[in-house]
Amino acid sequence: DTAVSQTPKYLVTQMGNDKSIKCEQNLGHDTMYWYKQDSKKFLKIMFSYNNKELIINETVPNRFSPKSPDKAHLNLHINSLELGDSAVYFCASSHEGGNQPQHFGDGTRLSIL
Amino acid sequence: GNSVTQMEGPVTLSEEAFLTINCTYTATGYPSLFWYVQYPGEGLQLLLKATKADDKGSNKGFEATYRKETTSFHLEKGSVQVSDSAVYFCALQLGTSYGKLTFGQGTILTVHP
Numbered sequence: 001d002t003a004v005s006q007t008p009k010y011l012v013t014q015m016g017n018d019k020s021i022k023c024e025q026n027l028g029h030d031t032m033y034w035y036k037q038d039s040k041k042f043l044k045i046m047f048s049y050n051n052k053e054l055i056i057n058e059t060v061p062n063r064f065s066p067k068s069p070d071k072a073h074l075n076l077h078i079n080s081l082e083l084g085d086s087a088v089y090f091c092a093s094s095h096e097g098g099n100q101p102q103h104f105g106d107g108t109r110l111s112i113l
Numbered sequence: 114g115n116s117v118t119q120m121e122g123p124v125t126l127s128e129e130a131f132l133t134i135n136c137t138y139t140a141t142g143y144p145s146l147f148w149y150v151q152y153p154g155e156g157l158q159l160l161l162k163a164t165k166a167d168d169k170g171s172n173k174g175f176e177a178t179y180r181k182e183t184t185s186f187h188l189e190k191g192s193v194q195v196s197d198s199a200v201y202f203c204a205l206q207l208g209t210s211y212g213k214l215t216f217g218q219g220t221i222l223t224v225h226p
Contacts, residue, residue: 004156031212041200041219043157048211055211090156098208099145099164104156 003027006091006105013081014113020077021108023091029103030096031055032074034066037088037107049074050096078110086112115140119203119217126193126224134188134220136177136203144205146170146179146186147214151200160188160201193224 004025013019025032033056034046048056049068063079074091088107094100120135138144145164149157161170166181175190186203203217 033212041151041221043202043214043216043219045213045215048213050211056213092157094212096212098206098212099162100212101147101159101162102157102212102214104149104158106154106156 004091004093004103004105006089006108008108009106010109010111012111012113015081015083017081018077018079019081019110020075021089021091021110022073022075023105024073025091025093025103026072027093027103029093030071031094031100032068032071033092033094033102034074034076035090035092035104037090039087043090047074047076081110081112083112086110115144115205115207115215117203117205117215117217119201119220122219123221123223126222128195128224128226129192130224132188132190132193132197132222134201134203134222136186136188136217138184138186138203138205140184140205140207142207142209144207146177147204147206148175148177148186148188149202149204149216151202151219153199157202193222195224195226198222198224 031050047066052068091105092102094102147162148160161172163170163179169178204214
């Protein structure tokens with residue numbers, strides 16, 4: 001009965017490859033997010049979707065393409081992976097509106113060789 | 114722009130010591146303020162929140178008061194336990210930001226028996 005689940009938990013791949021990370025939430029939330037956490041633990045939002053529509057895109061390279069097939073899913077596809085993409089990627093979800101707490105997945109640790 | 118600044122870590126304490134983690138913010142409106150906690154290998158969990166000036170958020174013995182005059186939201190706990198060892202993130206959210214959280218850099222707390 002995991003609330004926000006991400007797969008895979010670990011992803012090790014070569015530079016130049018294309019990879020996807022999947023996220024699903026069973027909380028009935030309308031809004032989903034992707035955050036990137038770097039090696040110094042700094043967290044920054046990448047994207048946000050509300051009811052399958054993109055509402056936040058924080059100057060992320062267009063190699064990163066989120067896709068939301070329905071309200072419960074937000075996947076992240078990354079093309080032509082670079083060394084600087086190595087990080088932990090967190091999916092989160094919340095109800096629509098201000099002051100709503102966000103529920104986070106356990107993260108996907110992406111390592112580029 | 115909007116930003117959050119937390120005290121530099123890491124912070125190392127003995128069990129039952131008093132904890133303070135400082136957090137100050139800059140915002141172009143009236144934000145809601147949050148503390149999130151990240152235990153090793155896990156995603157972030159909401160610890161507490163406050164939505165307007167002078168509100169006090171509290172949970173699991175932790176407290177923080179929204180101080181508009183000093184633009185601060187310091188986290189305190191009277192007696193820490195080993196199980197409190199984690200990374201603590203202060204964050205703000207503006208009502209107009211579609212749920213976007215702006216995080217501080219995180220503070221690593223280690224509590225020794």
